[in-house]
Amino acid sequence: MTGILALHLLVASAMPVLGRRLGRRALLVGALAPAAAFVYALFAAPDVIAGSPLISENSWVPGMGLTIRFALDGFALVMVGIVSFVGVLVLVYARGYMGDDRTAGRLGAYLVAFAGSMLGLVVADDLLMIFVFWELTSITSYMLIGLEDHRAEARSAALQALLVTGLGGLVMLGGLVIIGQAAGTTTLSLIVANPPEGLLVSVGVALVLVGAFTKSAQVPFHFWLPGAMAAPTPVSAYLHSATMVKAGVFLIARLAPAFAITLGYWRPVVVGVGLVTMLLGGYRAFKQTDMKLLLAYGTVSQLGFMVALFGAGVARLAVAGTVLLIAHTLFKAALFLITGVVDHQFHTRDIRELHNVAGRMPWLATAAVVAAGSMAGFPLLFGFVAKEEALAAALDPATGTGLLVVVGLVVGSALTVAYSIRFVVGGFFSPAEKAPEVGVLPASGYALSAPVAILTGLTLLFGLIPGLLDNLVTAADDALYPGLETVHLAVWHGFNPALGLSVVVLVTGWLLWSVPRLWERVGRVTGSVPGANQVYNRSLVGLNWLADRVTGALQSGSLPIYIGVILITVIGLAGPNLGQAWSVPPDLAWALNPMQAGVVALVILGAIGTARAEDRLSAVLWLGTVGYGVAVLMVIQGAPDVALTQMLVETMLVVIFVMVLRHLPRRFDRMPWRARQATRVAIATGVGAFASLAAFIAAGSGPEREVSEEMVRLAVPEGGGANVVNVILTDFRALDTLGEITVVAVAAMGVMALVRAGRSKQEDLADLDGATE
Numbered sequence: 001m002t003g004i005l006a007l008h009l010l011v012a013s014a015m016p017v018l019g020r021r022l023g024r025r026a027l028l029v030g031a032l033a034p035a036a037a038f039v040y041a042l043f044a045a046p047d048v049i050a051g052s053p054l055i056s057e058n059s060w061v062p063g064m065g066l067t068i069r070f071a072l073d074g075f076a077l078v079m080v081g082i083v084s085f086v087g088v089l090v091l092v093y094a095r096g097y098m099g100d101d102r103t104a105g106r107l108g109a110y111l112v113a114f115a116g117s118m119l120g121l122v123v124a125d126d127l128l129m130i131f132v133f134w135e136l137t138s139i140t141s142y143m144l145i146g147l148e149d150h151r152a153e154a155r156s157a158a159l160q161a162l163l164v165t166g167l168g169g170l171v172m173l174g175g176l177v178i179i180g181q182a183a184g185t186t187t188l189s190l191i192v193a194n195p196p197e198g199l200l201v202s203v204g205v206a207l208v209l210v211g212a213f214t215k216s217a218q219v220p221f222h223f224w225l226p227g228a229m230a231a232p233t234p235v236s237a238y239l240h241s242a243t244m245v246k247a248g249v250f251l252i253a254r255l256a257p258a259f260a261i262t263l264g265y266w267r268p269v270v271v272g273v274g275l276v277t278m279l280l281g282g283y284r285a286f287k288q289t290d291m292k293l294l295l296a297y298g299t300v301s302q303l304g305f306m307v308a309l310f311g312a313g314v315a316r317l318a319v320a321g322t323v324l325l326i327a328h329t330l331f332k333a334a335l336f337l338i339t340g341v342v343d344h345q346f347h348t349r350d351i352r353e354l355h356n357v358a359g360r361m362p363w364l365a366t367a368a369v370v371a372a373g374s375m376a377g378f379p380l381l382f383g384f385v386a387k388e389e390a391l392a393a394a395l396d397p398a399t400g401t402g403l404l405v406v407v408g409l410v411v412g413s414a415l416t417v418a419y420s421i422r423f424v425v426g427g428f429f430s431p432a433e434k435a436p437e438v439g440v441l442p443a444s445g446y447a448l449s450a451p452v453a454i455l456t457g458l459t460l461l462f463g464l465i466p467g468l469l470d471n472l473v474t475a476a477d478d479a480l481y482p483g484l485e486t487v488h489l490a491v492w493h494g495f496n497p498a499l500g501l502s503v504v505v506l507v508t509g510w511l512l513w514s515v516p517r518l519w520e521r522v523g524r525v526t527g528s529v530p531g532a533n534q535v536y537n538r539s540l541v542g543l544n545w546l547a548d549r550v551t552g553a554l555q556s557g558s559l560p561i562y563i564g565v566i567l568i569t570v571i572g573l574a575g576p577n578l579g580q581a582w583s584v585p586p587d588l589a590w591a592l593n594p595m596q597a598g599v600v601a602l603v604i605l606g607a608i609g610t611a612r613a614e615d616r617l618s619a620v621l622w623l624g625t626v627g628y629g630v631a632v633l634m635v636i637q638g639a640p641d642v643a644l645t646q647m648l649v650e651t652m653l654v655v656i657f658v659m660v661l662r663h664l665p666r667r668f669d670r671m672p673w674r675a676r677q678a679t680r681v682a683i684a685t686g687v688g689a690f691a692s693l694a695a696f697i698a699a700g701s702g703p704e705r706e707v708s709e710e711m712v713r714l715a716v717p718e719g720g721g722a723n724v725v726n727v728i729l730t731d732f733r734a735l736d737t738l739g740e741i742t743v744v745a746v747a748a749m750g751v752m753a754l755v756r757a758g759r760s761k762q763e764d765l766a767d768l769d770g771a772t773e
Contacts, residue, residue, distance in 0.1 A: 001070045008033045008116025019105015027095045030108035034087030041080045049475040071125040074475030079122035087115040089451035094234040096447030114140035127176040127186040138165045145231040157230040164224040172211025178204030195258035216248025219277045223532035226296040233340030241332035253310040260313020270311030275408035277304025282415025291339045291349040314399045315481035320389035327386040331374040334455035351426030358428040365428040367456040374459045376420035381463035392498035417509020578693045603629035615667045620657040652747035
């Protein structure tokens with residue numbers, strides 16, 4: 001699998017160059033990468049279906065025990081097939097859809113990079129690798145949504161998607177770290193086989209669910225998906241119907257067998273969110289007049305359906321979820337591509353402006369009827385098989401779903417029927433008056449029609465002979481729930497409650513579509529409730545307002561405020577720990593001899609003089625007294641080299657200060673005794689106490705062995721020199737020495753610059769005086 005991912009990276013890197021040379025034909029070259037992944041999945045399928053997943057493991061960070069582990073089991077095989085198969089069709093479709101050769105290279109690069117990221121996500125068996133590929137899908141989808149970056153709508157939609165899914169990814173990262181720490185491993189398969197327990201695990205799983213909900217557009221994070229319809233239709237078909245939005249569903253399906261039973265909140269939260277999303281998405285879909293937005297909200301609804309099925313943590317409902325996963329890929333990708341053809345040919349997607357499309361493009365209308373019929377769950381289509389499996393599993397008392405879940409699935413499915421009829425009738429079978437002119441299919445018309453024909457053909461084939469997928473579905477769900485019995489999919493299960501509910505769904509959906517006034521009344525009631533998109537926009541406005549206020553307060557341009565914040569932070573974070581470690585060294589002495597005492601007194605006097613000075617020059621001279629006094633102490637203690645450096649740096653600083661003072665007022669601004677001055681005194685007192693504590697603790701916590709003895713011992717064998725001081729400076733403390741040299745050099749250059757600037761200014765004044773005379 002590593003080679004397949006590397007191939008995607010290589011092809012994606014080459015696409016911009018190929019786009020400049022080949023134009024839109026480069027997209028066909030880009031299709032080779034997902035085609036290779038699909039062929040790989042076909043060759044691996046017999047072994048995987050037989051129960052032998054393919055494992056690939058490579059060391060990543062050996063010191064931390066991190067590995068790059070990929071596992072291709074039955075469920076991953078389904079996702080790999082979806083990502084690669086639809087990827088090939090979308091890239092071929094884009095060949096005929098894109099009218100601008102200049103963007104073909106970028107589009108191909110982003111699509112192939114996204115396909116590789118999605119493949120890595122579904123086969124990763126390590127929590128950290130899952131997060132890495134998770135974020136890569138967010139980044140590449142941002143690029144794809146904002147492909148037409150000259151449009152403000154595309155830029156706004158791309159940023160919205162990135163903010164929502166990116167924030168969810170960061171929250172999820174915290175949960176993954178918590179789960180990995182609690183389990184003692186980051187390998188997903190091991191965690192699912194032996195799930196950890198405890199309060200922290202409950203919090204970690206909740207954080208992961210937030211990330212999954214954002215990626216799969218669940219309420220209340222659903223609003224970014226319809227907004228992302230600003231992307232070109234091939235992007236919408238790939239990301240927002242077949243692949244990326246299923247990443248959250250995929251992760252929930254992986255974790256449900258482990259945590260649906262052990263965590264009491266899992267089923268109510270996950271199934272509840274799924275059902276609410278299904279109902280809200282279906283309602284919003286029916287109200288749309290833009291065919292693409294209708295399908296987008298329909299995708300939100302179908303994603304909620306899948307989350308509810310997989311989130312229940314029951315094997316039979318997971319089987320229905322897997323069938324729906326495949327069926328949704330086929331019919332929703334086909335519907336998006338069909339919408340793209342309509343937009344490409346009629347230059348509109350508004351069902352109020354489209355008339356008699358079926359009469360002029362009967363092949364497209366036929367494909368739309370098949371795909372939309374599958375979405376609605378009409379018999380003899382694959383969507384009907386998925387819906388029958390879901391209703392039958394929900395009605396089974398052994399699954400423990402309850403009446404509320406069954407009612408939610410029925411109502412949500414009826415809404416699906418309603419907006420499916422609206423899509424077909426409004427988009428293809430409106431009366432012939434005011435019909436816009438239809439465009440002529442380009443020479444590459446096969447690129448638009450072939451993917452649509454393949455997807456709708458498979459929808460019809462699997463609807464008539466669903467048993468073709470028995471082994472694949474069995475292998476997929478056996479990877480989630482080991483020991484699962486062989487699944488047998490069929491069109492006809494006899495007269496049973498599930499069939500009766502299917503009839504109720506179809507009839508109710510038709511009634512909902514045929515009574516438009518009902519929706520007008522519901523719209524009047526719900527119109528005053530702010531939508532999720534409005535909440536998002538207001539949140540951004542509030543966040544910008546808060547950022548302005550915080551920036552205005554903390555980034556005021558005042559150096560004392562900046563230094564004060566830094567010092568308070570240091571004292572607040574490290575001070576309590578220093579206080580706990582407080583101890584007085586037993587051999588503490590204030591001075592070893594009178595000379596030390598005298599120098600210390602001079603340093604203290606210099607510090608007091610600096611604080612009390614009223615003009616800047618006096619303060620600099622007093623401060624220099626402190627620095628030179630410390631240098632004298634170093635000489636007394638037997639460190640002449642350090643003292644020399646200290647005196648040199650101190651001299652440079654005094655010179656620089658004096659030269660800078662020429663451009664500043666002579667005296668300090670006197671500050672009356674107010675809160676500001678009291679604050680400064682408090683900060684200064686705290687810093688002094690902090691520094692004193694640190695000095696006492698450092699003095700009382702020496703090493704067990706003298707460092708000097710160790711340096712003498714290692715001077716010859718490690719440094720190759722008998723002069724210990726030289727070895728220390730050039731080997732043991734080479735970086736220290738380099739830093740000191742750098743400081744001196746920078747100070748010297750600063751002094752030279754100031755001197756030259758002063759001379760230049762004097763010369764200019766002299767020239768000016770001469771000219772005046």
